Amino acid sequence: MNNAFGSSAAGENEAGLCTSEPHNGSPTGDEGASGAALVMPTFLAAGSLIDLLPAAIYTTDPEGRITYYNEAAAKLWGCRPELGESEFCGSWRLYHPDGTPMPHELCPMAIALRERRPVHGMEAVAERPDGTRVPFLPYPSPLFDPAGRLVGAVNMLVDLSEHKRWEARFAKRAQQQTALYRFTDRLYRAATRQEMVDAALEAVADALDCDRASVLLLDGGGVMRFAVSRGLSEPYRRAVEGHSPWPPQATDPQPIVIEDAQAANLAPELTRALEAEGIRAVAFIPLVADNRLIGKIMMYDEAPRSYSADEIEPALTIARQLSFGLGRIAAEQARARAEAEVKLLTAIVEESEDAIISKDLSGIITSWNRGAERLFGYTPREAIGKPGTLLIPVDRHNEEPEILDRIGRGERVPHYETVRVAKDGSLIDVSLSVSPIRDALGNVIGASKIARDISERKRAQARQELLAREIQHRTKNIYSVVQAVVARSFAGKRTVEEAQESVLARLRSLAQTHALLVEAEWQGADLADVVRAELSPYPGRADIAGPSLVLSARAAQDFALALHELATNAAKYGALSNATGQVHITWSIEGPEQDRVLALRWQERGGPPVKQPTGKGFGSAVLEHVMAAYSEAPSQIEFDPEGVRYEVRSRLSAITD
Numbered sequence: 001m002n003n004a005f006g007s008s009a010a011g012e013n014e015a016g017l018c019t020s021e022p023h024n025g026s027p028t029g030d031e032g033a034s035g036a037a038l039v040m041p042t043f044l045a046a047g048s049l050i051d052l053l054p055a056a057i058y059t060t061d062p063e064g065r066i067t068y069y070n071e072a073a074a075k076l077w078g079c080r081p082e083l084g085e086s087e088f089c090g091s092w093r094l095y096h097p098d099g100t101p102m103p104h105e106l107c108p109m110a111i112a113l114r115e116r117r118p119v120h121g122m123e124a125v126a127e128r129p130d131g132t133r134v135p136f137l138p139y140p141s142p143l144f145d146p147a148g149r150l151v152g153a154v155n156m157l158v159d160l161s162e163h164k165r166w167e168a169r170f171a172k173r174a175q176q177q178t179a180l181y182r183f184t185d186r187l188y189r190a191a192t193r194q195e196m197v198d199a200a201l202e203a204v205a206d207a208l209d210c211d212r213a214s215v216l217l218l219d220g221g222g223v224m225r226f227a228v229s230r231g232l233s234e235p236y237r238r239a240v241e242g243h244s245p246w247p248p249q250a251t252d253p254q255p256i257v258i259e260d261a262q263a264a265n266l267a268p269e270l271t272r273a274l275e276a277e278g279i280r281a282v283a284f285i286p287l288v289a290d291n292r293l294i295g296k297i298m299m300y301d302e303a304p305r306s307y308s309a310d311e312i313e314p315a316l317t318i319a320r321q322l323s324f325g326l327g328r329i330a331a332e333q334a335r336a337r338a339e340a341e342v343k344l345l346t347a348i349v350e351e352s353e354d355a356i357i358s359k360d361l362s363g364i365i366t367s368w369n370r371g372a373e374r375l376f377g378y379t380p381r382e383a384i385g386k387p388g389t390l391l392i393p394v395d396r397h398n399e400e401p402e403i404l405d406r407i408g409r410g411e412r413v414p415h416y417e418t419v420r421v422a423k424d425g426s427l428i429d430v431s432l433s434v435s436p437i438r439d440a441l442g443n444v445i446g447a448s449k450i451a452r453d454i455s456e457r458k459r460a461q462a463r464q465e466l467l468a469r470e471i472q473h474r475t476k477n478i479y480s481v482v483q484a485v486v487a488r489s490f491a492g493k494r495t496v497e498e499a500q501e502s503v504l505a506r507l508r509s510l511a512q513t514h515a516l517l518v519e520a521e522w523q524g525a526d527l528a529d530v531v532r533a534e535l536s537p538y539p540g541r542a543d544i545a546g547p548s549l550v551l552s553a554r555a556a557q558d559f560a561l562a563l564h565e566l567a568t569n570a571a572k573y574g575a576l577s578n579a580t581g582q583v584h585i586t587w588s589i590e591g592p593e594q595d596r597v598l599a600l601r602w603q604e605r606g607g608p609p610v611k612q613p614t615g616k617g618f619g620s621a622v623l624e625h626v627m628a629a630y631s632e633a634p635s636q637i638e639f640d641p642e643g644v645r646y647e648v649r650s651r652l653s654a655i656t657d
Contacts, residue, residue, distance in 0.1 A: 058070070095124065182206070429458045
């Protein structure tokens, strides 16, 4: 009898191939079994060929006893079942794909024999005696003789191990791609560094099934600091913070994997920290931006672990994206700082009291601040685009090319004083400083000028010089006056003490007047101030009235001497010598505008009767001769019994500057 497997002869088939009967048992049993005996030898005649197939194949009798299996089946099962004894499947144990046990009598082969139909697509898992498990897909089909009697079954087992590995790998890759997609999306939306490192840590956990991980970043001092972590204790973070397997200056750091920390040659303190934290495996993934190390991603495992390329590559992708994101944040922060600095600098330039101007190397004005507008009178529209010689007097045009030549060589021109011309043609004393303006490559492209108005300083300097000359002149003059005071004060004095008192009183008067003149920078002194100063030793004893009038320095000095002599005489002999007398000092300005005259009057009341003096001293000389230099007519002093009167009339042109 012939069938699909060859002839019924056990020796040689139609192809001339020898056959053998490995793993073959003789059928036994009733007539059905006898019928099977007529078919099975024909089937087994192809056994040697089936042994060569990589697919696992075996046969059973109608009761499910295994009658044949090839080498691939034995390899899949991990054992060699006994023919005629083992039933339905030769595996040590069977499981459903979900891991629940599958009794042999319920396996796909048993179902196929029981229900007399092929059973396809029902996955199972075979467990070998060594405990390893092999997922497989069986294809059991019942066998019938020509009379339709069940004579057995044949089963092909397809090992799904590689398929499952690829399936798991693709599932893992899909998981990683999903995690990377989410990370990329979060990274794009992140506005802060913390948001970025948080997203990176979550991506590592999702993509690599990593329960314990961290991100560390270099601080300003080059020390690794934890930015975020998961599953790590505070003592561990404190113990390892600052550690880095790469030097800070590393330009191309590579990932480092420690498969078993206990077997690695690590620093003792690091080993102790890892052991205390229950960490065996560690992976270091560098963060690099602009070819420099900026931090690291850390992954930890509680058991020894060899991180595969499929795990390191996603971690590197996360690290690269995080580094790029951190670089973006840093660039944005730097740009924001630069913009703030530019705004601040612009505000400073705009609000500066100094004129700040920029020019190109040909001398054309390119910027013009408010200080320049205030100082020179030109608006930005009028000045920008015009040559810088617009502001330079014709006799100083040689300054511009010399300055631009120095600036072109990269030199800075320090402060120097010069003169510039304003829009209205007025000359302005300025202090100038000029600095080169450079582009991003360091090339000089223009000049920045700062002009400070020093006109007031120049005027003050001139005043100081004038004051110095005035002081020098006044010093000589006061020396002469002092000589005269001293010499005349001794005349007629009976004792040295009396002369000394007279000298000191007159010098004090001179000192008071000089104090007034110095306070006014020798520009003169108000007559009212001079009068009050001389009568200040007699509070409440003088009535003073008159308009404001600024005397020249010389006139103030002489009027002070005259008033001092009058007050001294009143204190010795007149209204100020008792407790009730009063002095009335008044003055007025009289006459036409072009020839006005000061009329100063001194009148004493309430003192003892006045007698005509028998002689004249220094006081009389001052009142008559010194004051005569200012009077139109000789000044007069009258010794009326009711009180001394004195009047002087002076041309304003003689006593004022």
